[in-house]
Amino acid sequence: MSGDFTQRAPGALNDPTLRRNFRRAMDGLMTKRAAQFQDTAAWNALRARGAAVKARVVSKLPELLEQLEANCTANGITVHWAESTAEANAIVLEILQAAGAKKVIKGKSMVSEEMELNHYLGDHGIKAVESDLGEYIIQLAGEAPSHIVMPCIHKNKSEIAALFAEHIDGLGYTEDVDTLTAAARKALRNEFATADAGISGVNFAVAETGTLVLVENEGNGRLSTTLPPLHIALMGIEKLAETLEDIPPLLSLLPRSATGQAITTYVNMISSPRKPGEKDGPEQVHLVLLDSGRSRVYADEQLRDTLRCIRCGACMNHCPVYSRVGGHTYKFVYPGPIGKILTPQLEGLDCAGDQPHASTLCNACVEVCPVKIPIADLLVRLRGESVHSSDSPAVKGAGSRHNWREALVWRGWKFMYSHPLAYAAGAKVLSRLGNAIPDSAPMIREWTSVRNRPKFAGKTLHELVREEGYDHE
Amino acid sequence: MNNSATARANILARLKAAPRTAVPERPEWQPPVYDADERVNRFASVIEASHAEVYHTSADAWPALLAEVMQRHGLDSLMYAPGTVDGQQVATAWGTLEQAPALVPYDRPVEELKDTLVNGVAAGLTATRAAIAETGSLVLWPTAEEPRLMSLLPPVHVAVVRAETVVDTLAVLMASQHWAQQMPTNVVLVSGPSKTADIEQTLAYGVHGPKELIVLIVH
Incomplete structure (x- = not known):
């Protein structure tokens, strides 16, 4: 796995002094910013102007x-x-x-x-x-x-x-x-x-x-x-x-x-x-x-929105991830949401490819960005670029996180969801046997390391609905 | 520098080879507007909230008031610009006072005056080109006669603001005075004494610039 945000994060999360220092600072900064933009109409007009000025x-x-x-x-x-x-x-x-x-x-x-x-x-x-x-x-x-x-x-x-x-x-x-x-x-x-x-x-x-x-x-x-x-x-x-x-x-x-x-x-x-x-x-x-690296980013019409940034830091002040792990966990110069989109583009997905994943896509950064950088969209785009080889010359290290096993699973998922018969058969198999897949199986292991594993119901939704007397036609 | 020329050519070539996108229009945005009779009060209250000390005075009285304020603060010397109207007025007026702080002219290049500027003077006096009501800001427009450092190195900065020069916003000021056609070496907006909140977001004044800002509004 490229980068090591995931390895550093637990250390920061278990450091009560660091957690307290950031919590206090971020709460203060969010409160002070909110007091400045209480007039929503004025904020919207100003922000639209600022975004257009930087987009120009x-x-x-x-x-x-x-x-x-x-x-x-x-x-x-x-x-x-x-x-x-x-x-x-x-x-x-x-x-x-x-x-x-x-x-x-x-x-x-x-x-x-x-x-x-x-x-x-x-x-x-x-x-x-x-x-x-x-x-x-x-x-x-x-x-x-x-x-x-x-x-x-x-x-x-x-x-x-x-x-x-x-x-x-x-x-x-x-x-x-x-x-x-x-x-x-x-x-x-x-x-x-x-x-x-x-x-x-x-x-x-x-x-x-x-x-x-x-x-x-x-x-x-x-x-x-x-x-x-x-x-x-x-x-x-x-x-x-x-x-x-x-x-x-x-x-x-x-x-x-x-x-x-x-x-x-x-x-x-x-x-x-x-x-x-x-x-x-x-x-x-x-x-x-x-x-x-900036002129390389510029080659891509979507990614170049990153270059609007005026470095205010509001995105990190409002980020639920940044405010918990702090800036050093990101290791690179620009932390927080803007760093998560800027760093992998400047340094390459091959060395900072885990950064776009250090996000819940909660959109808090997008709501406060004064120049309307679509940070969440760009995070999703970069996540995609990190596993697919890209046509865009703007993305350095595209495809570097490609994993054949994951790719195979997604291909199977896509097939199931676009073929009703395969879906019905697949769902039936999983509802009977899914709970027997061990927690240590690849991919399940990563997923369940921080989550409770959901249990498959004994029957699929389609089966249950049919038993209730409904016909899906 | 040859390297820089190659870098320039390469960077511009890459940028120009990228797909072009439409240039968006600037949407309508109006900076705030204040009532004419509210403007000066707003300026005064906003800059006061930023820790400046504000006095309302008149065209004749301000030099004597300044001497009194400085004495009250225990400030024994004032750097002034002998070539400006305000500088001459303070020099003339203080010449007739029984007790006034010492006047130190900024009359030669910084290289010859560095020690005095860095350590040897208690306050510096400057005029202002304008003041901004929205943000409580002074607009300093340093000149050969009134250099940049006199509002920066002494521990106290005294600024004289003419009430009629207070405007609503920076946007209005830039447009009405056609700044884009005449930018000087340096312009600086000052909205309070030097401050920092780098230690636990606790405000502290005078970290590098003046610890105190005294504003004399001349009506």
């Missing part, structure tokens, strides 16, 4: 990327293209080495997590310091984010207090959140002041104006993109907005869906490096456009 981006993606590049270049931003995360890392390293940079300060960026950039830079003698408080905490702990918006949501106060006491000089153990926050501010202030470059993500890149929009609450995004002399922004090739006018509805959807805030404390709109006469801001701004 997807439908015009190659042209908009060219337009973005042209406008950024005209504004003085240097644009780079990377087909793979390895190429993106090499580009970042080359820019940093050309500038003689030894230390970079980072704003939050999920693309940099995809690239495992910190690790790569460290191997090449460049220190990368995370400045988002949550990212800073997990960097100290040597862990990966467990949520795309709130990276250290799996940790509670006492775990963080112990971590800070260990890593921050002069700070003893304290669970006071203000003291912990002040300690991080102090530790990171100096890193900001001495960093040679800042690295950030991008929430929306506006093709019309060549503007990079970045939302955040802490001010670390502003600092990373203003104080150091060099700014490198990283984005997936899908994170575009067509026009500046498209930004207000997207901004009205993103923070409200993500954290239940009407707006983030800061919304940065960066359109160029420091101009002559200006007294601050980076002298150089670079934008790295990362493909890493």
